[in-house]
Amino acid sequence: xxxxxxxxxxxxxxxxxxxxxxxxxxxxxxxxxxxxxxxxxxxxxxxxxxxxxxxxxxxxxxxxxxxxxxxxxxxxxxxxxxxxxxxxxxxxxxxxxxxxxxxxxxxxxxxxxxxxxxxxxxxxxxxxxxxxxxxxxxxxxxxxxxxxxxxxxxxxxxxxxxxxxxxxxxxxxxxxxxxxxxxxxxxxxxxxxxxxxxxxxxxxxx
Amino acid sequence: xxxxxxxxxxxxxxxxxxxxxxxxxxxxxxxxxxxxxxxxxxxxxxxxxxxxxxxxxxxxxxxxxxxxxxxxxxxxxxxxxxxxxxxxxxxxxxxxxxxxxxxxxxxxxxxxxxxxxxxxxxxxxxxxxxxxxxxxxxxxxxxxxxxxxxxxxxxxxxxxxxxxxxxxxxxxxxxxxxxxxxxxxxxxxx
Numbered sequence: 008x009x010x011x012x013x014x015x016x017x018x019x020x021x022x023x024x025x026x027x028x029x030x031x032x033x034x035x036x037x038x039x040x041x042x043x044x045x046x047x048x049x050x051x052x053x054x055x056x057x058x059x060x061x062x063x064x065x066x067x068x069x070x071x072x073x074x075x076x077x078x079x080x081x082x083x084x085x086x087x088x089x090x091x092x093x094x095x096x097x098x099x100x101x102x103x104x105x106x107x108x109x110x111x112x113x114x115x116x117x118x119x120x121x122x123x124x125x126x127x128x129x130x131x132x133x134x135x136x137x138x139x140x141x142x143x144x145x146x147x148x149x150x151x152x153x154x155x156x157x158x159x160x161x162x163x164x165x166x167x168x169x170x171x172x173x174x175x176x177x178x179x180x181x182x183x184x185x186x187x188x189x190x191x192x193x194x195x196x197x198x199x200x201x202x203x204x205x206x207x208x209x210x211x212x213x
Numbered sequence: 214x215x216x217x218x219x220x221x222x223x224x225x226x227x228x229x230x231x232x233x234x235x236x237x238x239x240x241x242x243x244x245x246x247x248x249x250x251x252x253x254x255x256x257x258x259x260x261x262x263x264x265x266x267x268x269x270x271x272x273x274x275x276x277x278x279x280x281x282x283x284x285x286x287x288x289x290x291x292x293x294x295x296x297x298x299x300x301x302x303x304x305x306x307x308x309x310x311x312x313x314x315x316x317x318x319x320x321x322x323x324x325x326x327x328x329x330x331x332x333x334x335x336x337x338x339x340x341x342x343x344x345x346x347x348x349x350x351x352x353x354x355x356x357x358x359x360x361x362x363x364x365x366x367x368x369x370x371x372x373x374x375x376x377x378x379x380x381x382x383x384x385x386x387x388x389x390x391x392x393x394x395x396x397x398x399x400x401x402x403x
Contacts, residue, residue, distance in 0.1 A: 166373055173372070174365045178345030181361065185346050187310055187318045194348050195325055197359035201350070202329055208352040209304040209331055 222295045225274040226323040230335045238296045240272055304331050307351040309339035
């Protein structure tokens, strides 16, 4: 059964190949004829073209083309100018926007920096003020203590000098007023109090 | 302290210090010279009219106190030797007062000193107006400030308390007994 099917398939393939070759042979022959006719027609067209497109016509076409070209160029120039203006305007706007944006950013950074510096300066000033205030208080306390000590010393010196002055005045006043005869009892009492020491020194002193 | 020496010569209270002793020695020597001159000229022991030349009150007191007859040469010699002994060996003290003491005051003071300190003690009197009252006494080695100035100095705190109007602190009363201060013997002798 298989052999029959295989033989049938091989036969079909061979028939198809033969049909294709035959068909290709039949189709390639008319194309060669048509090519020859086209070449003839091209030669005739070139001859007509040479006859139609003479120098005058070509000059006229050239002028027209030049005018048309100038027109196109002019239009394009105008468009280009408009585009250029528009682009320039947009560019200006863009630049303005960019510059403004950058400036704003820079100003914001600058302002932030200034604020930071200001804050630092304020903190530094506050610290300095605090330190100065503490030093002022300490200095004030020291000055106050020194003033108190000096005042106390002056008062003590004044009191001491006052005592000496009063003593000197009293002694001067008494010395001129009290007679030695009136002091005799006092002197003898003192001598009696020191009698032992005086006798001891007189009798046994070196 | 009593010095019972009945045989010892006595110095009257009018003889205070070395000045008087020296003057008495010069006077006694002068008397001796005058007696010798009289004896040489007249051959007599006594001057004319049998009287001694004019003598100072201190010499007369010294002679009376020691029962000495100055017309006798032996007594004069003994008295001169006594004065020389006094000048050489008598104890000396220096006393300073606020004013120049009167003879009466010095007589009382010398009487006490001769009675209680030493019968032959001699005193050199000085003047220190700054002490106010009292006296300052120097012996050979010690110094006794018995002045009112020292008393005031010792009561400075009480005085300041009175000035401040507060109660005086309880401080011991300052007596005239002062701390002894060593003094060179030459200064005491001067």
